[in-house]
Amino acid sequence: MPRVHHRKATKGEDIKKGEMYYTWSRKTGPYSSFTGKQKERPHRAQLTGSAFLGSLYYLEDEVSAFTGDADELSELAGRIRTLGEEAIESLENMPEGLQQSSTGELLQERSDAMDSWSDELDNYEYPEEDDGPEGFDEAIAQFHDDDQGCAHDI
Secondary structure (H helix, E strand, O other), X not given: OOOEEEEEOXXXXXXXXXOEEEEEEEEOXXXXXXXXXEOOOOOHHHHOOOHHHHHHHHHHHHHHOOOOOHHHHHHXXXXXXXXXXXXXXXXXXXXXXXXXXXXXXXXXXXXXHHHHHHHHHHOOOOOOHHHHHHHHHHHHHHHHHOOOOOHHHO
16 A cells, blocks of 8 residues: 655645645556545545455445444445455456466455355344334444454455
8 A cells, every 4th residue: 555645735736835735656557656635634445556445445434334224234235245246257357267366266255255245234133123222322333343344354
C-alpha cells in the first residue's frame, strides 16, 4: 500500500494556499504511477490497485456499519456473492495452464471466501422481538464481534 502524506498547500487550483491536504502515489506500471490528492483522508480502497480489494474494502465497511435491516443485509450478501462470481469469471477466462497457477488458486480462494461470507450473512439469525431494544442492540453488537469481515483471509 502506498504511503499517505498530509501536507500544507503552497499553491494550487483546487486547494488554496495554506489548506491541508493528503497526497499518495501508487505504482501502476514500470514507468508510470498514479498520484492522488484530496482534502479528505483517502479511503483504503483508493490506495489499492486491485479492483477486487477496492470493492471488498467498501463492502467490509458497509457490513461493519450494519444496523439490523434485513433487506440491507440481504443486499450486501448479494453484492458479496457477485464479487465472488466475478473472481470465478476471471478464473474461467484465463488460459487452462494458468488456472492451476498461484494466480488461479488465489482467484478460487477469493471466490470461496466470498461465497462463505455471503452464506454467513444469509444465515444470520435476527433477534426475537420479545428481547426488546436491548436484546436487539446486543445482537447487533454480537454480529459485529463475530468477525463478519474476511479481507484478512485473502
